[in-house]
């Protein structure tokens with residue numbers, strides 16, 4: 380076992396990638412370990428500028444509780460910077476927390492992970508590091524990526540740079556859920572560390588032990604750790620898809636999905652979490668991680684298993700699309716010149732993340748049907764909504780932005796009640812708490828009738844809606 384010698388007078392961690400995982404994860408480590416120096420590195424200058432902003436509203440990631448942690452640690456033992464090489468060079472431990480999206484071209488396009496960012500940062504560490512460095516996969520990666528990372532680390536671009544360098548590679552996937560990231564990081568169900576180098580494993584475990592009980596720290600081999608992250612996300616996504624499929628059966632049969640969830644969730648083998656039906660799962664991870672698993676299965680010749688997991692993604696797309704079909708049917712088969720209010724654009728409540736949000740697919744479909752869309756979200760900016768819709772509509776019309784995109788009518792609204800004036804329908808897409816407290820009497824007076832509310836999250840106050848003359852459609856009930 381190699382002795383881990385601290386390079387400076389204080390243990391130093393760097394994390395490459397200041398995103399939804401790197402930012403909150405490092406903030407919590409810095410908060411729980413004041414004796415450790417934590418540097419969050421990113422090549423995106425704007426992102427780093429925003430993390431360093433005096434105004435917490437500028438922070439690139441919104442998570443309940445994050446702002447307070449950043450404000451008490453930043454500048455003390457937590458630093459956000461674009462000085463990547465110089466900070467890698469004297470770090471004892473480097474986390475790789477960069478994006479690993481699905482490949483969009485070439486071999487494995489649409490399924491395999493695009494590993495260009497992880498490869499690039501492994502090369503940066505190979506070249507810039509000094510002495511012994513523990514390198515940790517924090518990104519979600521295909522099984523056996525650690526082997527690629529080891530190869531790169533042991534081959535710096537100039538051979539003479541190799542002198543005196545050594546590495547231990549660990550897998551330490553992140554299980555936080557956006558919207559509850561800080562609570563998940565502070566009170567994790569488990570911490571998973573995969574690796575072969577015992578000393579490195581215990582050094583990393585030692586950091587977590589500052590606030591996590593050792594019993595919750597699971598040590599495995601590298602490949603089990605990498606595969607566990609993909610599997611966890613595949614199971615979670617499958618569970619959402621299962622309850623969403625039951626929701627559709629409920630709507631067809633007169634059963635109530637909330638009652639079914641309650642009834643099955645009391646079975647301890649099933650458990651009551653993650654049984655809420657909705658407009659389909661979103662977020663940057665579930666789809667890409669299942670597709671990654673699908674790709675791996677095909678690669679290893681496991682065709683039936685690959686098809687099984689792929690069907691989860693296909694059913695989720697179906698679920699996202701069926702919401703629009705219901706809306707169009709209820710609104711007499713056309714949305715032309717109809718004003719529709721979309722409540723929520725983030726993929727779930729308590730985050731500003733819009734990646735793979737069902738709101739994108741629903742908005743796209745409504746706009747193609749000719750609707751005039753007013754979109755409200757307490758945390759997502761107008762710019763972000765525009766970026767997402769521009770991307771998806773341009774793909775759809777497969778033509779130039781100038782000639783086609785301008786045809787679509789949508790805007791972000793800040794005053795929610797203003798948006799309801801003369802609206803034909805309201806669709807609740809994200810489960811922000813404020814949408815459960817709306818004044819339906821007032822809304823009914825503002826809307827054009829016959830008016831509809833489509834609740835894809837089962838959060839509106841049904842009794843209050845039913846007191847008005849607004850029609851209500853509720854997911855999993857009808």
Ligand SMILES: NC(=O)c1ccc[n+]([C@@H]2O[C@H](COP(=O)([O-])OP(=O)(O)OC[C@H]3O[C@@H](n4cnc5c(N)ncnc54)[C@H](O)[C@@H]3O)[C@@H](O)[C@H]2O)c1
Nearest residue numbers: 396397398399400421422423476477478479496518519553
């Ligand atoms: N978002 C989640 O909820 C979540 C949860 C668990 C795991 N993960 C995984 O964690 C990883 C990161 O996800 P994220 O949501 O934080 O991504 P993100 O896109 O928010 O952040 C990644 C950051 O890495 C930076 N980056 C990329 N290459 C770089 C390089 N060579 N040098 C410096 N910076 C570089 C990018 O500029 C970006 O700011 C992914 O593999 C993801 O699957 C995400």
